[in-house]
Amino acid sequence: MATTETSRDSHELPVTTTDSSGSTAKKLTLVPLIFLIYFEVAGGPFGEEPAVQAAGPLLAILGFLIFPFIWSVPEALITAELSTAFPGNGGFVIWAHRAFGAFVGSMMGSLKYLSGVINVASFPVLCVTYLEKLFPVLESGWPRNVCIFATTVVLSFLNYTGLAIVGYAAVVLGLVSLSPFLVMSAIAIPKIQPHRWGSLGDKQKDWNLYFNTLFWNLNFWDNVSTLAGEVDNPQKTFPLALLVAVIFTCLAYLIPLLAVTGAVSVDQSRWETGFHAEAAEMIAGTWLKIWIEIGAVLSSIGLFEAQLSSSAYQLEGMAELGFLPKFFGVRSKWFNTPWVGILLSALMSLGLSYMNFTDIISSANFLYTLGMYLEFASFLWLRKKLPELKRPYRVPLNIPGLVIMCLVPSAFLMLIIVFATKIVYLICGLMTVGSVGWYFLINYFREKKIFEFNQDVDFLDHVNEEQRPKHEEDHDS
Numbered sequence: 001m002a003t004t005e006t007s008r009d010s011h012e013l014p015v016t017t018t019d020s021s022g023s024t025a026k027k028l029t030l031v032p033l034i035f036l037i038y039f040e041v042a043g044g045p046f047g048e049e050p051a052v053q054a055a056g057p058l059l060a061i062l063g064f065l066i067f068p069f070i071w072s073v074p075e076a077l078i079t080a081e082l083s084t085a086f087p088g089n090g091g092f093v094i095w096a097h098r099a100f101g102a103f104v105g106s107m108m109g110s111l112k113y114l115s116g117v118i119n120v121a122s123f124p125v126l127c128v129t130y131l132e133k134l135f136p137v138l139e140s141g142w143p144r145n146v147c148i149f150a151t152t153v154v155l156s157f158l159n160y161t162g163l164a165i166v167g168y169a170a171v172v173l174g175l176v177s178l179s180p181f182l183v184m185s186a187i188a189i190p191k192i193q194p195h196r197w198g199s200l201g202d203k204q205k206d207w208n209l210y211f212n213t214l215f216w217n218l219n220f221w222d223n224v225s226t227l228a229g230e231v232d233n234p235q236k237t238f239p240l241a242l243l244v245a246v247i248f249t250c251l252a253y254l255i256p257l258l259a260v261t262g263a264v265s266v267d268q269s270r271w272e273t274g275f276h277a278e279a280a281e282m283i284a285g286t287w288l289k290i291w292i293e294i295g296a297v298l299s300s301i302g303l304f305e306a307q308l309s310s311s312a313y314q315l316e317g318m319a320e321l322g323f324l325p326k327f328f329g330v331r332s333k334w335f336n337t338p339w340v341g342i343l344l345s346a347l348m349s350l351g352l353s354y355m356n357f358t359d360i361i362s363s364a365n366f367l368y369t370l371g372m373y374l375e376f377a378s379f380l381w382l383r384k385k386l387p388e389l390k391r392p393y394r395v396p397l398n399i400p401g402l403v404i405m406c407l408v409p410s411a412f413l414m415l416i417i418v419f420a421t422k423i424v425y426l427i428c429g430l431m432t433v434g435s436v437g438w439y440f441l442i443n444y445f446r447e448k449k450i451f452e453f454n455q456d457v458d459f460l461d462h463v464n465e466e467q468r469p470k471h472e473e474d475h476d477s
Contacts (some may be wrong), residue, residue, distance in 0.1 A: 027230060027231060028167050028227065028230050028231045029167075029232050029237070030237050030240065030241055031171060032167025032168055032170060033224070033231060033237060033238075033241040034241045034244050034245050034248070035167070035171045035174045036167055036224060036227070037224050037241055037245035037306075038170070038174055038245050038248055038249055038252075039170050039173070039174065039299075039302040039305065039306035039307075040220050040223045040224050040306045040307060040310060041217075041218065041219065041220050041245070042217060042249045042252060042253065043174075043177070043299040043300070043302050043303040043306075044174075044177050044181065044252055044295065044296075044299040045181060045252060045253050045256040045257065046126065046177075046274075046276065046296045046299050046300070047126065047213070047217055047273055048060070048213065048217055048256075049271045049272060049274070049275040050209055050210075050213045050271065050272065051063055051064070051209075051210055051213040051217075052201075052261065052271040052275075053206070053209070053268055053269060053270075053271035053272060054205065054206040054210035054213065055200075055205050055207075056199050056200040056201025056202075056205075056268065057197055057198075057199045057201070057261040058197060058198050058200055059200065059201075059205075059210065060210075060261070061197055061254070061257060061258065063210070063214045064214070064217075064218075064250070064253045064254055064257060065254060067214050067218055067412075068218060068246065068249075070409055071215075071409045072218050072219075072246055072249070072250070073246060074405050074406065074408070074409050075219070075221040075372075075409065076221045076242045076243075076245075077395045077405070078222070078375065078376075078379045078395070078406075079221050079224065079225050079238075079242060080238055080239040080242050080393045080395075081379070081391055081393055081394055081395050082095045082225065082378075082379060082382070083224075083225045083228045083234060084234060084239065084391065084392040084393045085382075085389055085390065085391045086228075087228040087229060087231070087234040087235065087238075088228060088229050088317055089226055089227065089228065089229040089230065089313045089314070089316050089317030089320065090109075090226065090317030090318060090320065090321050091222065091223075091224075091225030091227075091314060091317060092108055092112055092222055092225055092226070092371070092378075093105050093106075093108055093112075093226075093314065093317060093318055093321065093323065094317070094321065095225075095375065095378045095379065095382065096108035096109075096375070098378075098382060098386075099377070099379075099382050099385065100377075100381065102323075102439075103439055104374060104378075105321070105323060106323055106435075106438070106442070107374065107435055107436070107439065108374045108375070109318050109323055110431075110434075110435035110438055110439075111367050111368075111370050111371040111374070111431075111432070111435060112223075112314070112367075112368070112371040113311060113315070114367050114431050115363075115365075115367035116220075116223060116307060116310060116311040116314070116345075116364075117311055117345050117348040117349045117352065118349075118352055118363050118364040118367065119216075119220065119307055119360075119364040119368075120304060120307045120308050120311060120345065120346075120349040121348075121349040121351075121352035121353040122353075122360045122361055122364070123300045123301075123304040124148045124151040124152050124155075124300070124304065124349075124353050125353055126296070126300045126303075127151055127296070127297050127300035127301070128144055128147050128148055128151070129273055129274055130274055130293045130296035130300070131293070132144070133274060133277060133289075133293055134290065134293055149350065151304075152304075152346060152349065152350045152353065153346075155301060155305060155308070156308065156342060156343075156346035158305060159305055159308050159309060159312070159337070159342055160332065160335060160337055160339055160342050161335050161337070169302070169305065170305065170306060173298045173299065173302035174299075174302060176295065176298055177295040177296070177298040177299040177302065178252060178295070179291075179295070180280065180291040180292045180295045181252075181255070181256045181276070181292070181295070182255075183284075183288065183291075184256065184259060184260075184276075184279075184280050184288055184292070185256055185259035187283055187284045187288075188259040188260065188262070188263035189259070191262075191263040191264075191283065192258075192259065192262035192263050193262060193263075193265075194262060196261055196262050196265060197262055199261075202268055203268055203269070207415075207419055208362075208419040208420070208421065211412075211419055212362050212419070213361075215365050215412075215416055216364070216365055217253065218249070219365070219368060220307070221242070221246075222375065223306075223307060224242075224310065226310045226311075226313045226314040226317055227309060227313050230313065235392035238393070239393040256276060260276060260283075263279075263283055264279045264282050266279075266282075274296070276292055276296075277289045277293045277296065308342065308345055308346065308349070311341065312337070312338050312341030312342040312345050313338060313341065315328045315329070315338065315341035315344065315345070316328065316329040316331075316338040316341050317329075319454060320454055321454070322446075322453050322454050323442065324442065324453075325442075325445065325451035326451070326452045326453055327340060327451070328340055328341060328344075329341075329454070359421070359423055359424060359427070362420060362421060362424045363424050363428055365416050366417065366420050366424050366428040367428050367432075369413045369416045369417060370428075372409075372410075372413055376406040376410060379406070380399065380402055380403060380406060383402060384399060
């Protein structure tokens, strides 16, 4: 990532601004933004264990070492360029709309939103999965369901209290949840036997689980783009925050993975979600197992908060753009947060949280894959369509280089589609068809004036046409 100048105060106290209604709203600054990105993507090494179960230690290590370069870095670079060029809460919806018009913008919004709320649904489940190791009563039945419900409600209310609060909570949650892994890795050093890292495992490879585990743990870099309108000096803050978050995230996965696979020798089938806690007990004792389980719960909270924020602010951005009725963008008078978006996203994630965990992440990955194809196409077309658009951060490649940069992760995305299960095809097929129908339903509401809209997307297309660089108009003429 190219170096960009950071604002002198971007890493200090939250910046307070006044919105059009006269209420004050604190802007996100550098450090909270870094940790929000971190929780959008990872939240710690919790959930990386199935990669070892699926393909053995060597391929798991190589996956978390190589995959960031073929997937995470290109996605982060695209997010840095387009978020600084279009710093609004619509994020990737704005990019697709500016590139291809209203229908593609709506499809992008629907696919990414659905993948987001499905992803949000996984975190209360992940939280309870770790809690059940301390409290076995949560393994099944009504105690587990009640715990998932209560977790979703409480965390959604915290999100309602404000993004600046969520941002600083992410900093604390990130540091506290990672600390036991640093301790475990340090204690494990004398016990590491490097030859264990070269093991390919002793069972047949489960490529569906392997690729979905890598993808789920290292994607969603662009989700933070839906918060661009809430960031202080986004043109300078975003690229630096993404650079630091990429490095931080990769190290947070690799260090514990190297420590545990090198220090512990167990049957490959035991590497399920939550195995890091068992490994901590083998390496240092019960006290560290409990500490990691507490860290897992805190990490799940951070993941939930960051991704619920992105989903809620995306709906507000789409309402501002005219893709959704105006009421989707209504903000709380007390906390200046988009409470309708938070409520709707929380309710949808709550309903989806009772799915099988593997089906949850596979469905989120599949829908996200479809959205990423639109995102890559939008990025490339905007470079061609608007070459003179002001881009405070610009990926330092020409169009042929950018095509290659996008083709490599696109090939990986195809693996996610190929290895999907029948239930994932069914869920995502229905949601994709529903997204097409939603676009026409919204147009019907607009034409019949059933709901009030901020502006008409056809008007926005006209504005976009007027804002084209003059050299394009001269070329067309």
